[in-house]
Amino acid sequence: MRISIWRPSSHTFAPLCVQKHKQAPICSFPFVAFLFILGTLFANLRDLRAARAALFSMTQPTTDAGRGHAAPVIRLQSVQKSFALPNGEVFDAVQSLSLDIQQGDVFGLIGKSGAGKSTLLRLINLLERPDAGKVLVGGRDLTTLSRRELRDTRQNIGMIFQQFNLLQNATVFDNVAFPLKIHGRHSKAEIDARVRECLALVGLAEKIDTYPAQLSGGQKQRVAIARALAPRPQVLLCDEPTSALDSETTRSLLETLREINQKIGVTIVIVTHELSVVEVLCRNVAILEKGRLVEQFAVDAPSEERKTALGREIDELVRRREREARLPVVPRPASVQRNALEAAYV
Numbered sequence: 001m002r003i004s005i006w007r008p009s010s011h012t013f014a015p016l017c018v019q020k021h022k023q024a025p026i027c028s029f030p031f032v033a034f035l036f037i038l039g040t041l042f043a044n045l046r047d048l049r050a051a052r053a054a055l056f057s058m059t060q061p062t063t064d065a066g067r068g069h070a071a072p073v074i075r076l077q078s079v080q081k082s083f084a085l086p087n088g089e090v091f092d093a094v095q096s097l098s099l100d101i102q103q104g105d106v107f108g109l110i111g112k113s114g115a116g117k118s119t120l121l122r123l124i125n126l127l128e129r130p131d132a133g134k135v136l137v138g139g140r141d142l143t144t145l146s147r148r149e150l151r152d153t154r155q156n157i158g159m160i161f162q163q164f165n166l167l168q169n170a171t172v173f174d175n176v177a178f179p180l181k182i183h184g185r186h187s188k189a190e191i192d193a194r195v196r197e198c199l200a201l202v203g204l205a206e207k208i209d210t211y212p213a214q215l216s217g218g219q220k221q222r223v224a225i226a227r228a229l230a231p232r233p234q235v236l237l238c239d240e241p242t243s244a245l246d247s248e249t250t251r252s253l254l255e256t257l258r259e260i261n262q263k264i265g266v267t268i269v270i271v272t273h274e275l276s277v278v279e280v281l282c283r284n285v286a287i288l289e290k291g292r293l294v295e296q297f298a299v300d301a302p303s304e305e306r307k308t309a310l311g312r313e314i315d316e317l318v319r320r321r322e323r324e325a326r327l328p329v330v331p332r333p334a335s336v337q338r339n340a341l342e343a344a345y346v
C-alpha cells in the first residue's frame with residue numbers, strides 16, 4: 001500500500017489518503033515509510049519533552065504537582081535487590097526499602113560492611129536493577145525507561161568511587177571530557193570550556209595536561225568529581241569517596257564537596273563508614289542494617305530517641321562539636337606565646 005499527498009480541492013479536504021485520485025499526487029511513498037516518519041516524529045517529541053523537563057528541573061526546584069512543597073529529587077519506593085549465591089541460595093542485599101532525598105541535600109548512607117549501602121547507591125542510577133519497587137530520579141521512574149532513555153537520564157546522575165576509576169592512559173582533560181564526548185551533543189569549544197570550568201571548581205585547573213599517575217590520591221578523586229560534574233548532573237552519588245585518603249586530604253575533599261553543593265546546588269548522596277564524614281558534611285543520614293533502613297534523621301538535631309548505636313555515636317560527635325564551639329578561646333600565657341623562631345617572623 002502507498003500513501004499519496006494531493007493538493008486540497010474545493011469539495012474535499014483530504015490531502016492525505018490512500019484512495020484513487022484523478023490528479024497526479026504531489027508526492028507518494030510506501031506505507032512502511034509513512035509509519036517510519038510517524039515513529040521518528042513521536043520519538044523526537046518525547047526527547048524534546050524529556051530535554052525540556054531535565055533543563056527545567058536543573059533550574060527550578062521540583063514541586064509536588066504545584067502544591068507548593070518540594071518533591072524529592074530521589075524517591076525509592078519499596079526497592080528490593082537479591083543476589084543469587086554460588087551455593088544456590090538467594091541473598092537479600094536490599095529489602096523493601098523506601099527513601100526520599102530532597103533536592104540540594106547532602107545525604108549520608110551508613111551502616112556496617114555488607115549492610116547494603118553500595119547496592120542501594122547503585123540502585124539509584126540503576127547500575128543495579130531492582131527486583132521490585134520503583135526508582136524515581138527527577139520525577140522519572142528509571143525502571144520504566146528504554147536503554148537509550150536510561151543512558152540519557154544517567155547524564156543527570158554523576159558517580160564517584162573509592163578507587164577513583166580514572167582512565168590511566170588519558171590526560172586529566174580527556175578524563176573530564178569523556179562523558180561529554182561519549183554523549184556526542186557538544187562542540188569541541190563547549191567541551192573545552194566545560195572541562196576547564198569543572199577543573200576550576202575542584203581546584204585543579206593547572207593539572208589539565210597531566211596523567212592520573214602524576215597525581216596524589218586526593219587530586220585523583222578531584223578529577224573524578226570534575227568528570228562526574230561535567231554533564232551538569234542534578235545528583236552526585238559518592239561511594240566511600242574518602243576511604244582511600246589520609247585524614248588531612250579527607251578534610252579538604254569534604255570541604256570541596258560542601259562548596260560544590262553550595263555553589264551549584266547538586267544533591268549529594270554519600271556512602272561512608274566514617275562517622276566523622278557524616279558529622280562534617282551531611283545534613284541528613286540514613287542507617288542501614290542487613291539491607292533495611294532502620295533509622296533516618298537530620299544530623300544537626302541530636303535526640304534521645306535514637307534506635308541504633310551508630311545514630312547515638314553521630315549525635316555524640318555533633319554534641320562534642322557544639323561544646324567545643326562554645327568553649328572560650330584561651331590566650332596562651334605571654335611566656336609561651338612565641339618561641340624564638342616565631343618571634344623572628346613576626
Ligand SMILES: Nc1ncnc2c1ncn2[C@@H]1O[C@H](COP(=O)(O)OP(=O)(O)O)[C@@H](O)[C@H]1O
Pocket residue numbers: 083084085091093111112113114115116117118119120
Ligand atoms: N553481585 C553480587 N553478588 C552476590 N552478592 C553480592 C553482590 N553485590 C553485593 N553482594 C552482597 O550484598 C551484600 C551487600 O553488599 P554491599 O551493598 O556492597 O554492602 P556495603 O556497601 O554496605 O558494604 C554483601 O553481603 C555482599 O556480599
Ligand SMILES: [Mg+2]
Pocket residue numbers: 117118119
Ligand atoms: Mg560498599
